[in-house]
Amino acid sequence: MSAWIWGVGTSNFGRQTDKLPAELAWEALQEALADADVAHVDAAFVGTVFGSLGVAQRALLGVGLAGIPIVTVENACASGSTALHEAHQAILSGRYERVIALGVEHLTSLFAGPIASDPTDREQATGLLFPGIYAMSASRYMYEHDATAEDLAAVAVKNSRHGALNPRAQRRRALSVEEVLGSRMIAEPLTLFQCAGLSDAAAAAVLGPTRRGSRDVALRASALRSGTSWDHTSRHVWGYDVVRDTARDAYDAAGIEPSDADVLEVHDAFTIGELVTVEALGVDAEGAAPAAVAAGEHSLGGKTPVNPSGGLLSRGHPLGATGVAQLAELVWQLRGEADQRQVADARIGLLETMGGGTAGLDGNACVVAVLQAG
Amino acid sequence: MPGSALRVASRPHKLDRADAAPLSFPDPRPSVVSGPYGYAIAGARCTACGHPNATTAPRCPRCGGEAAAALFGPAGTIWATTTIHVASGNRAAPYTLAYVDLDEGPRVLAHVLDGPRLAPRVAQRVRLIARTDNGDPQVEVAR
Numbered sequence: 356m357s358a359w360i361w362g363v364g365t366s367n368f369g370r371q372t373d374k375l376p377a378e379l380a381w382e383a384l385q386e387a388l389a390d391a392d393v394a395h396v397d398a399a400f401v402g403t404v405f406g407s408l409g410v411a412q413r414a415l416l417g418v419g420l421a422g423i424p425i426v427t428v429e430n431a432c433a434s435g436s437t438a439l440h441e442a443h444q445a446i447l448s449g450r451y452e453r454v455i456a457l458g459v460e461h462l463t464s465l466f467a468g469p470i471a472s473d474p475t476d477r478e479q480a481t482g483l484l485f486p487g488i489y490a491m492s493a494s495r496y497m498y499e500h501d502a503t504a505e506d507l508a509a510v511a512v513k514n515s516r517h518g519a520l521n522p523r524a525q526r527r528r529a530l531s532v533e534e535v536l537g538s539r540m541i542a543e544p545l546t547l548f549q550c551a552g553l554s555d556a557a558a559a560a561v562l563g564p565t566r567r568g569s570r571d572v573a574l575r576a577s578a579l580r581s582g583t584s585w586d587h588t589s590r591h592v593w594g595y596d597v598v599r600d601t602a603r604d605a606y607d608a609a610g611i612e613p614s615d616a617d618v619l620e621v622h623d624a625f626t627i628g629e630l631v632t633v634e635a636l637g638v639d640a641e642g643a644a645p646a647a648v649a650a651g652e653h654s655l656g657g658k659t660p661v662n663p664s665g666g667l668l669s670r671g672h673p674l675g676a677t678g679v680a681q682l683a684e685l686v687w688q689l690r691g692e693a694d695q696r697q698v699a700d701a702r703i704g705l706l707e708t709m710g711g712g713t714a715g716l717d718g719n720a721c722v723v724a725v726l727q728a729g
Numbered sequence: 730m731p732g733s734a735l736r737v738a739s740r741p742h743k744l745d746r747a748d749a750a751p752l753s754f755p756d757p758r759p760s761v762v763s764g765p766y767g768y769a770i771a772g773a774r775c776t777a778c779g780h781p782n783a784t785t786a787p788r789c790p791r792c793g794g795e796a797a798a799a800l801f802g803p804a805g806t807i808w809a810t811t812t813i814h815v816a817s818g819n820r821a822a823p824y825t826l827a828y829v830d831l832d833e834g835p836r837v838l839a840h841v842l843d844g845p846r847l848a849p850r851v852a853q854r855v856r857l858i859a860r861t862d863n864g865d866p867q868v869e870v871a872r
Contacts, residue, residue: 468815469815471817474754474757475754475757476757477757477758477759477783477784477838478838480756480757480758481758481826481838481839481840481865481866482813482817482818482820482824482826482840482863482865483826483838484813484815484817486813486815487811487813487826490811490813491809491810491811491826491828492809493811494809494810494811494851495808495809495851498809498850498851498852539814540814541813541814541815542811542812542813542814542815543811543812543813543814544811583790583791584790584791586780586782586790586791586835586836587781587808587830587831587834587835587836588780588791589836592809714838715782715783715784715790
């Protein structure tokens with residue numbers, strides 16, 4: 356048994372106060388169902404972090420998908436990709452044949468500033484908001500690898516150039532290093548343009564078995580882990596080990612190595628996140644990501660393009676929708692439908708999402724998936 | 730009061746739940762106590778593997794062994810640090826946070842006294858002092 360992505364769809368990304376969460380989901384679902392050329396599925400897995408009670412049911416009812424099993428999952432920033440992973444596993448196990456993975460989030464109606472974890476978390480309660488969590492990683496990374504503020508900013512510059520080519524992105528303007536470093540300081544060394552913006556959006560995908568004569572994309576493997584204890588014995592910054600271990604699970608299941616990936620969509624909620632992630636994925640050696648970014652290796656046209664969509668930094672980071680939005684970008688890339696953002700001859704795509712917010716844990720969840728052109 | 734600071738922290742649906750009861754739960758932050766050698770974090774140490782933990786959870790996060798109450802501190806080393814420029818709860822910006830590895834103890838998150846002015850660095854030595862006015866664990870850079 357193998358699983359394929361039959362169709363994908365997304366809403367626009369950004370501040371959309373004129374739309375309800377369900378309305379954003381309807382846009383994504385309608386596009387995904389039309390793209391897959393189906394009207395019905397057997398089940399739905401839905402990722403959302405702060406989504407209100409029944410957001411999944413409200414969304415699915417609006418496109419005529421009532422009466423099926425619906426499972427809503429919360430796995431922090433990896434909620435959408437966890438929905439994808441569970442949909443995938445449900446097909447592989449024979450539990451369902453056709454499944455929808457949906458992610459939806461409406462953040463601008465809930466937050467006016469940086470997103471915080473739960474108030475019962477001991478570090479959130481001490482004043483560590485999400486930008487602070489990643490700023491801590493930046494602090495340590497810069498100490499260990501002599502990285503500079505410019506090295507971090509270069510990630511935002513690269514992804515802003517990609518985002519400028521994405522008509523659905525939240526930030527569609529190419530930024531200079533000076534603009535990134537000159538934007539408002541949020542959590543040293545991270546400035547505003549090094550933080551993904553608050554975003555409202557939805558993304559959906561239809562998964563199913565092999566179809567003849569289709570432009571479906573193969574989901575070769577997906578893996579899900581949550582982190583182990585992150586404490587004074589941890590050698591790496593928060594999240595590194597869980598990404599490395601989850602990636603190894605996915606590579607082994609797909610029979611690939613990181614060097615086989617032609618295009619990647621990874622978790623760059625903050626600039627430091629992309630640097631740490633591409634190293635943890637084994638795409639770059641430890642401490643080598645800044646040089647790879649500077650050499651253009653991760654830019655469109657480079658050796659291994661990372662986040663051609665603009666990433667979370669430019670496309671936007673509607674938490675629960677992000678993993679499925681990453682999937683949509685990779686499907687478009689592997690079908691050759693990514694227009695100006697197209698990575699030439701892309702055959703293997705790699706998706707990675709990692710979410711946190713639990714003190715003392717090396718990540719609440721990480722999902723890595725391997726996709727292959729049909 | 731720690732409770733009031735916590736209630737102000739970002740919380741979904743605050744706009745349309747103005748009539749809801751205020752959040753009420755115990756303070757989740759590590760307890761700072763006055764010990765024989767100065768201030769200390771009241772945590773626990775695993776009776777099986779010796780792993781120290783800043784929380785009072787019943788089992789060791791590493792091996793699942795039984796945890797027994799223990800005090801850690803006051804001396805430690807900064808593992809990572811950042812100065813936050815966004816107000817949070819009752820905390821005015823800027824304020825400085827650090828992950829501090831307490832000597833023979835756990836990694837704890839603490840505020841750094843006068844941090845925005847001192848700009849503490851990774852690997853600097855610090856000492857636990859009394860909690861901040863907001864009730865947050867706090868360290869000062871060792872002189």
